[in-house]
Amino acid sequence: MARISYDAQTAAAFKAVREVPRDGLSEWREAVRRHLRPARGMTLVDIGAGTGAFTAAFSDWFEVSVIAVEPSAAMRARIPRTRAVQVLEGDASALPLADASADAAWLSLVIHHIPDLSDAAREIRRVLRPGAPVLIRQGFPDRYEPAGDLKLDGIELVRWFPETARAIETFPSVRDTCEAFAAAGFRQDALVQVRETYPATLAEFLGQIDAFRHADTTMRDLTEAEFLRGRERLRRAVEEAEDAATPETRSNWLDLLVLR
């Protein structure tokens, strides 16, 4: 069971406000390229593909075949279909793929929804060819202060709604993730911070914030008072940004964990 229900309403909100526009993903493109080492004829499995933003990006950027596996019918319905993209029902612990049939696995903001990460790691090991990478895009609680190197407010939502950190604290840590994958035969290959940027202004973000609340696991956890306080914080920042001559580029920092 995912932490939230990815029903038709959530899928529509996710598509509208949670997908990072392609222009904001250039740093992800280069980080993934370095570790994927894409080549023609490769097959990448996008596990928990959601509405397919990364499925489409990988197929366009790297000319690889992508199998998008997604448990929610409403999310799956929104994945753009092309000749290089196959969309299948399934989840991380039951992948509809043959043994040793894929050259890489991608899991973006998914591992906190997986009920048994060790089970999923074994299943991913089964479908990947030897040496193939698992690429995980995620906010890991142990990467942030006080234990880690990063500031949690590198995550944009945490900057405005600090109580969203409460949900992130319950997500699998780097350590949990590496342990689950180590038991399935994977070793950590890289852990890097990657930035994404958003073309929408802070004022546009404020306009989307109710939809965000519906589409984001960490926002769903907020009390009404926490949400209203954060929205007010954001509203004041919008006013200040309007007074400033050059608006700040909106950005978000997450980790790319690579295992092989």
Ligand SMILES: C[S@@+](CC[C@H](N)C(=O)[O-])C[C@H]1O[C@@H](n2cnc3c(N)ncnc32)[C@H](O)[C@@H]1O
């Ligand atoms: C936050 S969304 C991320 C979607 C997409 N990866 C992205 O980054 O745009 C999480 C997705 O994980 C899916 N999901 C939930 N439980 C899952 C599981 N056990 N295995 C695979 N995917 C799962 C949900 O249906 C949802 O589409």
